[in-house]
Amino acid sequence: MSVAASGVCNADIGTADAVGSGITFPVTPGHEVAGTIAAVGDQVEGWSVGVRVAVGWFGGSCGHCAFCRAGDVVHCPERKIPGLSYPGGWAQSITVPADALARIPDGLDLFDAAPFGCAGVTTFNAVRKAAIPAGGRIAVFGIGGLGHLALQFAAGLGYETVAIARGEEREKLTRTLGAAHYIDSDAQAPGAALKALGGADLIVYTASSTAPVDELLAGLNTHGQLTLVGVDAGSVTVPAAQLVMNGHTLTGHLTGSARETEQAMEFAVTNDIRPMIERMPLQQADDAVTRLRSGAPRFRIVLDTSGQ
Numbered sequence: 001m002s003v004a005a006s007g008v009c010n011a012d013i014g015t016a017d018a019v020g021s022g023i024t025f026p027v028t029p030g031h032e033v034a035g036t037i038a039a040v041g042d043q044v045e046g047w048s049v050g051v052r053v054a055v056g057w058f059g060g061s062c063g064h065c066a067f068c069r070a071g072d073v074v075h076c077p078e079r080k081i082p083g084l085s086y087p088g089g090w091a092q093s094i095t096v097p098a099d100a101l102a103r104i105p106d107g108l109d110l111f112d113a114a115p116f117g118c119a120g121v122t123t124f125n126a127v128r129k130a131a132i133p134a135g136g137r138i139a140v141f142g143i144g145g146l147g148h149l150a151l152q153f154a155a156g157l158g159y160e161t162v163a164i165a166r167g168e169e170r171e172k173l174t175r176t177l178g179a180a181h182y183i184d185s186d187a188q189a190p191g192a193a194l195k196a197l198g199g200a201d202l203i204v205y206t207a208s209s210t211a212p213v214d215e216l217l218a219g220l221n222t223h224g225q226l227t228l229v230g231v232d233a234g235s236v237t238v239p240a241a242q243l244v245m246n247g248h249t250l251t252g253h254l255t256g257s258a259r260e261t262e263q264a265m266e267f268a269v270t271n272d273i274r275p276m277i278e279r280m281p282l283q284q285a286d287d288a289v290t291r292l293r294s295g296a297p298r299f300r301i302v303l304d305t306s307g308q
Contacts, residue, residue, distance in 0.1 A: 001053065001096060005114040006089035007032025008280075008288045008301040009145070010208065011057075015083050016289050029285075031057050031082040032302075033089030034104060034114040044098045052104040054265070055082055055089065056117020057255040060097030073099075073257050090285050092305045102261035107269045115145070115275045115300045116265050121256035123150035123204065124264035126227050127157060129253070132201045139164055139183075139200040141190065141216060142207035143174055145299045146230055148276055150204045151177045153264075156271040162197060164190045185212070194219025206230040217242060217250075225249040277302045 007030075015029040033055045040047055047053075061068050061076035068076050082088040082096065104113045123146050132138060138154040139162035140147045147165070154161045155178025162181040163174035171182040183193045190212065194200055199221035205213065205228045213226065213236045220226060226248070228236075238250060256264065268274065276299045280288050288301045 001033070001035050001055070001094050001101075002038040003033055003035040003089050003092055003094055003305050005034045005111040006030045006091075006282070006303045006305065007114045007118065008285070008292055008297075008303060009118050010292065011118075012083065012088075012090075013289060013292060015088070016285075026087075027083075028087035028089075028091055029083040030089030030091070030094075030303075031055070031059065031084075032114045032117045032119070033082060033094060034110040034117075035094075035305075037101075038093060041098070047098060047101060052110065052113075053101045054104055054113050054117045054261060055094070055096050055100050055102070056121060056258075056261055057081060058100060058117075058257055058261070059085055060100045063099070074255050090282060090303060092282075100258055102258040102265070105262070105266050105269050108265055111277060111279060111302050111304070112268075112274050113265060114302050115149075115277065116268070117261055118255065119146050119149055119300060120268070120275065121261040121264045122146065122229050122253065123206070124153050124267065125256045125260055126150065126204050126229050126253040127153045127159075127202070130202045130225055130227060132159065132225075134158065136160070136201035137162065137198065137221075138202045138204065139194055139219065140179075141185075141203055141205045141212070142230060143170060143177075143299075144206060144230075144295075145275075145297070146206035147204075148177055148299045149273070150206060150229075151179055152271075152273040153267070154178070154204070155180075156267065156273055162194060162200060164194070189215055189218075191215040191218035200224060202227065204229060208232050210234045210236050213250075214238065217248060220246065220248050223247045223249075225251065228252045275300050279304050281306075
């Protein structure tokens with residue numbers, strides 16, 4: 001695959017550090033990749049040179065385990081991840097299993113397509129697979145690389161949306177992304193503020209720190225769900241009585257299959273949803289990681305392999 005664009009994700013930071021046991025050099029991070037097929041293996045069917053494709057956090061599976069046979073390929077115990085299982089997309093070319101390929105629809109630029117392999121499909125699935133009834137209210141906690149897409153998907157699917165972020169200066173942007181309401185988590189406890197709005201049927205949690213989860217549960221309606229898609233190495237403390245008495249569900253969501261990535265991109269084209277990206281040349285990958293560590297990007301860095 002000839003790489004045109006490759007996203008920079010928080011998960012790439014650890015890969016780029018290349019520390020700890022089991023590291024094999026050279027290390028090539030990158031799991032949000034978009035480009036065109038440059039060559040096809042002898043046993044591959046259904047793909048041809050020149051087709052525009054994307055590869056994401058799902059980088060292939062065994063195809064024969066119980067999860068694969070049930071269609072749940074992202075939980076395959078042998079699932080591959082670009083940048084970890086094999087050299088990733090911070091390069092001019094990448095070789096991937098055919099089952100990892102997602103066809104990019106017409107109308108979607110390669111630089112917009114790249115983040116759909118991770119941030120896009122993850123948030124799209126987190127919203128739609130929650131199966132919230134029509135007319136429900138969905139809150140997105142954390143309006144960053146994941147959250148700004150989750151907010152657009154929730155609005156595009158017709159839900160009443162609530163954006164929760166730090167600082168009043170972010171309200172204007174979240175309104176343009178489809179937020180019907182805004183909660184400044186610096187000014188008020190977000191769970192209590194969400195409850196005052198009428199409560200949420202789903203909270204999509206995209207922040208990296210899990211510390212605020214406990215208080216946020218107060219903002220869920222009866223039978224409400226809180227789905228974690230942004231995590232750190234910490235733990236979540238849940239008041240058991242509150243969970244039981246209100247029928248709350250606390251769950252985690254990982255990523256999506258290649259076909260689900262295609263569906264996310266197709267939905268984005270139909271509903272004019274795009275990631276907000278900052279383009280940087282591949283040669284500045286180190287600078288991109290530095291910017292990501294500092295929280296500077298708004299909202300997704302995509303590396304340009306052309307060097308322009």
